Amino acid sequence: TATLPPTPHCRPITPNPHPTAAGFLPAGILDVTVGTAPIAHHGATGIVKDRMDRMSAMGKAMKSIAQMVKSENAFDADAMQDELAKISVHSGDGLTRLFPPGSNDAPSTAKLNIWDSWERFEAFSTELNRQAVNLAAQNIRPTPAQFGKLASTCKGCHEQFRARKQ
Numbered sequence: 001t002a003t004l005p006p007t008p009h010c011r012p013i014t015p016n017p018h019p020t021a022a023g024f025l026p027a028g029i030l031d032v033t034v035g036t037a038p039i040a041h042h043g044a045t046g047i048v049k050d051r052m053d054r055m056s057a058m059g060k061a062m063k064s065i066a067q068m069v070k071s072e073n074a075f076d077a078d079a080m081q082d083e084l085a086k087i088s089v090h091s092g093d094g095l096t097r098l099f100p101p102g103s104n105d106a107p108s109t110a111k112l113n114i115w116d117s118w119e120r121f122e123a124f125s126t127e128l129n130r131q132a133v134n135l136a137a138q139n140i141r142p143t144p145a146q147f148g149k150l151a152s153t154c155k156g157c158h159e160q161f162r163a164r165k166q
Helices: 029-033 046-070 077-090 118-138 144-161
Strands: none
Touching: 046 077, 046 144, 077 118, 118 144
């Protein structure tokens, strides 16, 4: 799995002033990528907490990228690289290694079918990594379609392998 080198700077993620992406991004994409994961982390320990934290980092990166895609402001290539690097590092092998068999103790929302459909789960993670690396290599503001494809990969994996939060 390809990853981007760490960047020497990270910028704080600001709240989205436009909570929906209606008319600009495919419906529901932003809602799927940005959840309330920190609330669900209560009581998580060990590898479950580690992967929940990493998933939250990817969700925040996706939210930041969505804001940059929608923005009419000047494009900040360094900020985009930072966010894509977070996704790259936490996807591919960086993600799948955090799902050893039997690691679905509460409050994990991982479905048991992850381990029954491991090749499919691994394919989602690999594809997410590939897309993040490719977008970073372009070093341009992603189009809504490019971002939609990235977000759809997250959504597809979540629909198949993450239980709904109670």
